[in-house]
Amino acid sequence: MSGTQASQDLGKAVLRIVLGALILFHGVSKLINGPGFVTQVVTQAGLPPAVAYLVYIGEVVAPVLLILGLWTRLAALVVAVNMIVAVALVHTGQLGLLNETGGWAVELQALFLASALAVLLLGAGRLSVGGIAGRWN
Numbered sequence: 001m002s003g004t005q006a007s008q009d010l011g012k013a014v015l016r017i018v019l020g021a022l023i024l025f026h027g028v029s030k031l032i033n034g035p036g037f038v039t040q041v042v043t044q045a046g047l048p049p050a051v052a053y054l055v056y057i058g059e060v061v062a063p064v065l066l067i068l069g070l071w072t073r074l075a076a077l078v079v080a081v082n083m084i085v086a087v088a089l090v091h092t093g094q095l096g097l098l099n100e101t102g103g104w105a106v107e108l109q110a111l112f113l114a115s116a117l118a119v120l121l122l123g124a125g126r127l128s129v130g131g132i133a134g135r136w137n
Contacts, residue, residue, distance in 0.1 A: 009126040010127065019079065020063040038052040061075075068128065073123055094106050
């Protein structure tokens, strides 16, 4: 494996592991405290309360798969959809706003979405449980 390939695989690993870990913190919070806020938001949007439980797939299952590098592209797609839904249901009013330090009010959500899209396009790389083989890795 050449130095260039090794650095690309390491970069892919860093991106997917950090994305997975940071999203997983949100999932662990919901495991500990329940999906109450999410349930409230989805019902206010006219969706069935059961839809709120999909947050566990987007914020627990998919991040664990990203960290492991297993079914990576599918997991990244789930995280991207999760972020789009989160922005649509919770953060739409902040899209044109800046936060108190001058950053974009939804910069964290945008960074999570962009990172998930990058992982979806790049795949897991060789430093993963799934390796580079397979359609979803």
